[in-house]
Amino acid sequence: MSKMSSDGDKRVEAEKLTRLSFHFGTSDFDQVVTSSAFVDKTLLVEEIINNDEMILITAPRRFGKSTNMHMLKTFLEIQVDENGQAIDPKASINYNIFKNNNLLIFQQVNFFEKHFGKYPVIHTSFKCVDGSSYNAILDDFKEALRDTFIKHKYLLKSNKLDKSQKKIFDLYCDAVKCENLTEKQIKYGLSFLSEYLYKHFNKKVFVLIDEYDAPINNALFETNVDIKKLNKLLCSIFSNTLKGNDYVCRALLTGISYFATVGLSGANNIEKFMFLNDHPFVKFYGLTETEVNDLLQKFSINEQESEQVKLKYNGYFSLSEIKLYSLWSILHYLKYKRLDNYWQKSGIVTELGDILKIPIIRYSIEIMYDTKRSYKCILLNTIELEHVQKLKRVILEPTDSQQLSLTNPSIYLTFLLQQGYITYVKEVSECECEIKIPNLEIAREFQNHLVTFYDESLNQSIDSCASAINVLSPNAEKSKFEQFVKSFQKVIAASNHKHEKNNENTFHCLLFNVLHKTHFRFDTEYTFANGRPDLILHCGNLGVIFELKFKKTSKEALKQIIDKEQNFQKISSLLSRRLDSVGFAYYAYPLKNLGFHVSCADPEPSSRGI
8 A cells, every 4th residue: 555545544534533423322233334433343244144053142231232233134134125126235225334334244255245135134122021010021022023023014015925914914013903912922923924024035034133131131120020921921932933933044142141041942942152151253242452452543542541441441351261341331431531430321230239238249249349359159051940030039139038148149140240240260160260340340330339238237337437537647646547447346347247258358348438438539449560559548648558458467468568668659650649658457357356557657667456
């Protein structure tokens, strides 16, 4: 390429960036492809077709599932005129989308010619199926079916369908008639549509079902929905549509949760590809390291800021060691240039705060909420209806005595993995793995929930401890630290943790909640080559470094601070203020021996014991 041509391309890119456009409110591929931050994932089409199976792929919300599904529809479907007559693929609107943007799949010339615009397609979504009762769910399915059938209204003019078939088709298209569909007609709706499309085109149908798991996911949070009854309905729908249906050649289902696979038991011909497992589809959901680097470079983000972006939003690791970033968060950062918690704001597990009332679940989350720490556990590889029912009880009745006595958090941790709240670190064995919270964005969400939990359960003790901290200053006497330690001991004593479950992470979490109630600023995210302090408190011109240890002496904790004193100058530079050599540490096992050592720029550390 000539230098002139290269300079011209750069000018075009620069002009595009002055007219930034982001399409967060739609998953329609024809709009998304015009986004300033569009990432070409079209080679997914080749992977799907070459797989030659009925496929289920799961990934968390906002990882591009619906956009990828619409992209597949745009590539595969036979476009027709108002009378249902097929349009020449190269004369279609869809063809121009791939050609004009020179998409990667368009560059696979032979594959593109063979498969583009060659399939009748059923494209549906169960997103709207979120009723709070079984009858409301049936009504939601009626609406989903009507939306799907009406896309093919041209079939009412088809000379390939007889009168009885058109009459049945009209039941699903007509708004009034659709409201009176029976449960049996709901179960067979997509099966009927596949038959009619096959008869019209004389080609087998490609079925695309987005958010296949929405009915089960929503039912987990609804008291009046019988999971067993709903599952029976889903089994019938998926079985009738996908199992032994001679009119269907291929199918792709996408969703968030693996738990809804119990509804696929009637369609056991579906190959399942779960989020972050070792499979070829991992890289198409979320953003890879290379894609993130390309976007940051395209938007002229400097190296220092790029590292902060990665620290905030990275952290998803597949078992095949592919690193992924939150698509939603990266794109929002590029638009607003702020390191905010975008993924969290797009929708959360709202009952997470109540789940923390279950000790074993709270304990596992406290271990992980510092993104440097992992938790070893057994996750579920196979989901049974019993698991879904137990998960619903955990979500809806966390304070029930049966839940409070839980000794194994596997079901809920598996649920959190699928939702995108935790990620793999590594496989320890066939059944066991290490997991962690993926990044600072998700860690902050867990911290907020933990703050709320402890504020509600330990409010008085935490307020008293926070008041003791609020009087600290550069000239504070060591007795002030002693007062703080006494009040912190009361916080620990008031906590509901079993003694054998106490650990450094538990006390780190308690101290975090105390500092959250003070009028000082504090940080947990300063990282250096030789480690990082647990917490840094900013008391005006005074900086207090906290190093927390469990089953070790407070002298050891203070020694760790002093040994890393070279970090002080680095932190001071970052804060643009003086950071005094003030440290606090404690020895918290057993509780009666809680102690601390404080260094206030003295040659030798002083000590106090309680």
